[in-house]
Amino acid sequence: MTARAPEAAMPVPGPVSGTRITEEYARMVARQAYFWAWPMINVHNRRQTFKDLPEPGLMGGVVPVAPLNRLSMLSDYIEAQERMVACPNQDVVYGAASLGLDVEPVVIQVPDFGDRFWVYQVVDVRTDSFAELGKMYGTRPGFYLLAGPDWKGDVPEGIAGVFRSSTDTGFVIPRVFQDATDEDKRAVQPLINQIDMYPLSMFDGKLKQRDWSKQPRFPAQDTGGGAETVWVVPDNFVDELPLALKDARPLPGEEARYAEVLAVIAAAQQSPELKAAMLDEAGRAEQDLVGPLLQFRHYGLPLPHNWTTQNNGAQFGTDYFTRTAVAKSNIFVNRPNETKYFYQDLDDAGARLNGGKRYTVTFSGGQLPPVYGFWSLTLYNEHHFFAPNEIDRYSVGTKNKDLQTDADGTLTIYVQADAPSDAKHRANWLPTPQGGGFSLYIRAYWPGEAITSGQWTPPAVSAVGD
Secondary structure, three states: OOOOOOOOOOOOOOOOOOOOOOHHHHHHHHHHHHHHHHHHHHHHHHHHHHOOOOOOEEEOOOEEEOOOOOOEEOOOOOOOOOOOOOOOOOOEEEEEEEEEOOOOOEEEEEOOOOOOOEEEEEEEOOOOEOOOEEHHHOOOOEEEEEEOOOOOOOOOOOEEEEEEOOOOEEEEEEEEEOOOOHHHHHHHHHHHOOOOEEEHHHOOOOOOOOOOOOOOEEOOOOOOOOOOOOOOOHHHHHHHHHHHHHHOOOOOOOHHHHHHHHHHHHHHHOOHHHHHHHHHHHHHHHHHHHHHHHOHHHOOEEOHHHOEEOOOOOOOOOOHHHHHHHHHHHOOOOOOOOEEEEEEOEOOOOOEOEOOOEEEEEEOOOOOOOEEEEEEEEEEOOOOOOOOOOOOOOEEEOOOOOOOEOOOOOEEEEEEOOOOOOHHHHHOEEEOOOOOEOEEEEEEEEEOHHHHOOOOOOOOEEEEEO
16 A cells, blocks of 8 residues: 655745844835825724723714714714814714724614615724614614624624624725704604614613713813824834734735734834834835825726715725725725715816815706715815815705705805805805815715716816915
């Protein structure tokens, strides 16, 4: 009988433990890892920041924050001074929560919203969605369970559905449409007060209600000059990355990538010189690779009139470029069937949008964004936040009941710093900063087929003078 040769052992991916490696190699690995892990470290650090809060409340009196596995809701639109999440909007009432599903699964409540548009965004540490909760899904009112990858408990009676994440860390953002009238603000309050999220151990089968207009205020974070709160710090990269990767298990095909990064970090932890080189390279990657992606014109799928978009929001998988670009410029986007996003930094001639000029955006009759939910056109400053203006208007769209159209249904939005003298034009005025660059951003919530198929795209942003 012929003896069989022993099977060869599978090679260990990445440098073998104890291997001497060069600074140049460590820099290469650090540069790549910093880029593709940026969204994971971002979400991981949000969890770490809020986990020990005493109770749900408002950071700086403006931003909903809560301890781990709890939720905080606003009771009105987000205010203009918000700086914790880029590209906020004033079409919905927001909530926010950090998930720690390794601690315990959580229960999230869905009230009966009737005909009102709503969607709960529930993402893992990669910013990929793992739950379908919203009007477009026909979700029934009730209690839903969010569980981590290793949870093996029993689902209690009274739970309408279970959504399981592939990671223990995540983020939850309920969005409930509210129009710009005082009447609708009053009407939405009973619904908002029935939205809540809490650990499974608190579940008793009874709907919990809370008056979200009465929450404690916590001190505001220092954002350093009007930009988004810094969630990813290059100097902390080597220490934080292993924690994020421990939570986010490799996607298929990522095993070798993980092993290489962790092996190099292990070497750097034993060598101050290598660690310093990796941190230096992380800083360079932030400046050279991640930083430019704040600008919408640097990524995305090109569309007519210099608009761009993306088709895989919240389901990025291994599209590391788009995932990091979206995380840098407008993190926590919905899936494309929930919301379609259109981005604009340029006018129709290709010049940077600037508050020193006047522009028009004209939707021809019958060419408003075709949606089942609602649409809006929002304006952001160079940091992707609201630019304060005399009428406190930062977006226009379905929520506005006083927009003026022509006889044929044409709607023209006047984008400029000074108030139009004509009353009709003033009703359609979207104020810009007095000077400097700005961006426009169209949201189409629950988009129709013409949008999802690419047949409908936004109209030109036309410069009409200084």
